[in-house]
Amino acid sequence: MNLIIECSSNPCRNSGTCSLLHGSGYTCSCITGYSGGTCNVDACNPTPCYNSGSCNRGTGSGYTCRPNCPVGYSGPRCQHDACNPTPCYNSGSCSRGPGSGFTCICLDGYSGPRCQDDACVPSPCLNSGTCVRSGPGSQYTCNCGVGYSGLNCVIDACVPNPCLHFGTCDRGPGSEYRCDCNIGYYGGICEHDACASNPCVNNGTCIRGPGSGYNCSCGIGFSGEMCQVDACEPSPCLNYGICARGPSSRYTCHCEVGYFGTRCQDDVCSNNTCQEGSTCIRGDTGSSCACQIGYVGHDCEVYTCASDPCYNSGACVPVVDGYACECVTGFSGNQCIIDGTLKSTIIFRLLGNYNILTVSILWDICANVSCSNNGACVRQIISFYQCICKAGYSGIQCGGKY
Incomplete structure (x- = not known):
């Protein structure tokens, strides 16, 4: 009895059909386009379609806007406008x-x-x-x-240009024209040149003036009414300097290496300090000395054999940039220190290079000896040696100072 009452009040909206359930309650069967417990949800209200598209209800809560979109609109909800943004260029x-x-x-x-x-x-x-x-x-x-x-x-009307000597063609009505001539040219089509017989010498440039007048513009280093005066003839530069013409009648001297001054009159070797027959060599930034064999130093003031660097009666012989020792029989090495009766290494110093000759006998005790402070090891007899110490050092291996 209660079930009948529940459907008698027609709870289903929008033409939905009420059906009783077993026991108690009811259910609503909705028509196309409506949904919800009482068919209260309308798929087309509010309309989901844009741009005045017509909404068509479908199954359940479904709907379609197509094919009922207005002309020029498309998309599932008629949201695409063929004219927005406009596809037309140039204000079409x-x-x-x-x-x-x-x-x-x-x-x-x-x-x-x-x-x-x-x-x-x-x-x-x-x-x-x-x-x-x-x-x-x-x-x-x-x-x-x-x-x-x-x-x-x-x-x-002005092509090709009828005006000579770079005259300017002024266009007029139709095919008419008029020539405006540059300075120094004249005539109906600018055919006359005031500088035709160029009177300027030494590559001077003739400058045209009004009518048939002209002036000479002289090149660098030349002057005079017709550019006849040459600043470098005769040359004012001394000591083989090269004269370079400057503006008007001025000039510049480019000096040979080792000379300076406005006319190359000064010589870097004029106050020569080179000693012992050495030669002064001129350079870009000053001078240097080319020393004789056996002399070194800025002014060639040092004689390489002056300190008697050869031991054991060896003879010091001056060579380029240094010295060489000529050793007596039985001694060798660059300072005649090595005793030739044992294994020896003979070193000849020649022109700054070393040539090495090794002679093997039995045993070299100095091979395993290190004399301190640049001392030199000298063999005495087999198994014995002596360290020859530099000035200021002493001891068996030159380890002490005095």
Whole structure:
């Protein structure tokens, strides 16, 4: 009895059908496009379709906006507008068509599906003519400047230029023109030249003046009314300096290496300090000394054999940049220190290079001896040695100072 009462109040909305359930309760069977416990949800209210699209209810809570979108709109909810943003260029007007279609209505002088083609770009008018879009599609006309004419302003009254000597052609109406001559030229087409017989010498430049007048513009180092005076003839530079002409009558001397001064009159070797017969050598930044064999130092003041560097009666012989020792029989080495009765290494110093000759006998005690402070090991007899110490050092192996 209660079940009947529950459906008698017609709880199902929007034409839904009420059905009793076993036991207690009811259920609503909704028509197409409605849903919810009492069919209270309408898939088309509010409408989900944009741009005045018509909503069509479907199964359950479904709906469709197509194919009922207005002309020019598309998409599941009619959200796409074929004319927004406009696909038309150059201020063309967009007109919507069926589905997502559109048509562009172009202004004069523009064409193409989207009005993208401009009859005046690039401009067909030459010689600064102005292109004017004159009708539908690609129609145009050219407004030509003074002195130009023709379909695209191709005819020029001043081409080729009738004026000689770089005269300027001034265009007039139609094919007329007038020549404006440069200074120093004259005549109807500027055919006369005031500098034709160039009176300027030494590559001077003739400067044309009004009428038949002229002046000479002289090159660097030349002067005078006709550029006849040469600043480097005769040359003012001494000691083989090279004269370089300067503006007007001025000049510059480029001196040989080792000379300086405005006329190369000063010599870096004039105060020569080189000793012992050495030669002064001129350079870019000063001078140096080329020493005789056996002398070194800035001024060749040091004799390489002066300190008697050869031991054991060896004879010091001057060589280039140093000395060599000529050892007596039984001794060798660059200072005649090595005793030749044992294994010896003979070193000859020649012109700054070393040639080595090794003679093997039995045993070299100095091979395993290290004399301190640059001392020199000298063999005495087999198994014995002596360290010859540098000045200021003493001891068996030169380890002590005194």
